[in-house]
Amino acid sequence: DAKTTQPNSMESNEEEPVHLPCNHxxxxxxxxxxxxxxxxxxxxxxxxxxxxxxxxxxxxxLAIAEDRKSSTLILHRATxxxxxxxxxxxxNNNDMRFGAGTRLTVKP
Amino acid sequence: xxxxxxTPKFQVLKTGQSMTLQCAQDMNHNSMYxxxxxxxxxxxxxxxxASEGTTDKGEVPNGYNVSRLNKREFSxxxxxxxxxQTSVYFCASSLTPGANTEAFFGQGTRLTVV
Numbered sequence: 001d002a003k004t005t006q007p008n009s010m011e012s013n014e015e016e017p018v019h020l021p022c023n024h025x026x027x028x029x030x031x032x033x034x035x036x037x038x039x040x041x042x043x044x045x046x047x048x049x050x051x052x053x054x055x056x057x058x059x060x061x062l063a064i065a066e067d068r069k070s071s072t073l074i075l076h077r078a079t080x081x082x083x084x085x086x087x088x089x090x091x092n093n094n095d096m097r098f099g100a101g102t103r104l105t106v107k108p
Numbered sequence: 109x110x111x112x113x114x115t116p117k118f119q120v121l122k123t124g125q126s127m128t129l130q131c132a133q134d135m136n137h138n139s140m141y142x143x144x145x146x147x148x149x150x151x152x153x154x155x156x157x158a159s160e161g162t163t164d165k166g167e168v169p170n171g172y173n174v175s176r177l178n179k180r181e182f183s184x185x186x187x188x189x190x191x192x193q194t195s196v197y198f199c200a201s202s203l204t205p206g207a208n209t210e211a212f213f214g215q216g217t218r219l220t221v222v
Contacts, residue, residue, distance in 0.1 A: 032207040043112075043198050043213030044151065051208075087150060092207045094139065094158055095166055098150030 002027040002090040009103045012078045020073040020102055022088030027068050031090040035062065035073045038101070039084045047073065047086070078106045110134050112214035114199050120220045121189045129184040129217050131199030137212075139205040140182035141166075142174060144195040145216075151198060157182055158205035189221045 005023040012018040024033065034049040048055055048062045050071075055062040061074040075082055087101040115130045133140065138159045143151040143166075153166030157176040171193060173185045182201075186193060196218050200211040 030207075034207070034210075036211075041216075043200075043216050044211075046210040046212070049208075049210065094141070094156050094164070094205050095153050096151075096211070097167070098143075098145075098152070100150055 002031055004088050004090065004099050006086075006088055006099065006102045008100065009105065011105045011107060012075075012082075014080060014106055014108050015077050018075040018078045018082070018104065018106075020075075020086050020088075020104065021070065022072070023070045024088065024090045025069045027090045028092060029068075030092040032092065033062065033064060033068075033071050034087075034089040034091065034096065035060070036087045036089065036098075037082075037084040038087070039081075044087065044098070045084075078104075080106050080108065082106055112199055112201055112212050114197075114214035114217050116217060117215065118218050120222065121186075122222055123190060125189050126185070126187050127189065128186075129197055129199075129219075130181070131183065131214060132181045133199075133201040133212070134180065135201060135203070135212065136179070137201040137203050138179070139202045139209075140176065141200040141202075141211065142172075142182065142184045143198045143200065144168065144193075145198060146195050154184065154197075156205075189219075191221045193219065194221045195219060 035047040036044040063072045085101040141156040142154040155174040
């Protein structure tokens with residue numbers, strides 16, 4: 001499994017964009033890059049995933065580096081509800097390995 | 109649409125007791141998973157069922173057994189609970205196995221073993 005490096009914590013102001021980075025330099029060619037988030041006292045929630053191309057959905061955008069060794073989750077306008085732990089998970093099978101993630105704080 | 113439902117939400121066990129955690133999904137998903145999350149840490153996979161009738165070990169299977177009762181239900185059993193199994197347990201499901209799919213998680217079962 002690819003090892004990931006994410007900042008322990010980040011802060012953002014409400015209604016501003018947030019860029020959450022993830023390094024996964026040992027990623028394999030068949031690993032999809034997944035992002036999940038976990039709000040306090042809740043189960044993880046799917047955010048987005050991709051393989052090689054950048055991806056957009058109603059929640060966020062995923063920018064994948066050309067060499068796939070890093071990716072960035074982009075929240076276009078942070079809200080208070082986006083305060084959570086964000087996990088970057090490269091994987092290619094049924095075993096998603098959650099690391100410590102990045103704790104995002106959103107300030108009003 | 110309830111999604112993934114786990115019961116119970118909270119449980120306290122004495123060391124050596126047994127119990128079964130229940131999980132059901134109503135999304136007609138083929139694959140189901142059990143994770144545990146210890147305080148301040150990420151989730152770790154205990155067991156998964158890629159499809160009805162199959163189960164496989166994950167990262168931390170010791171001390172647990174699972175049953176894929178039917179397509180909807182996937183239970184996790186602790187035969188002899190130990191304090192090290194104090195954790196929050198999450199069940200998840202996905203339409204297909206593998207990585208090109210999204211997983212839906214339940215709200216968790218908070219288990220304390222004393």
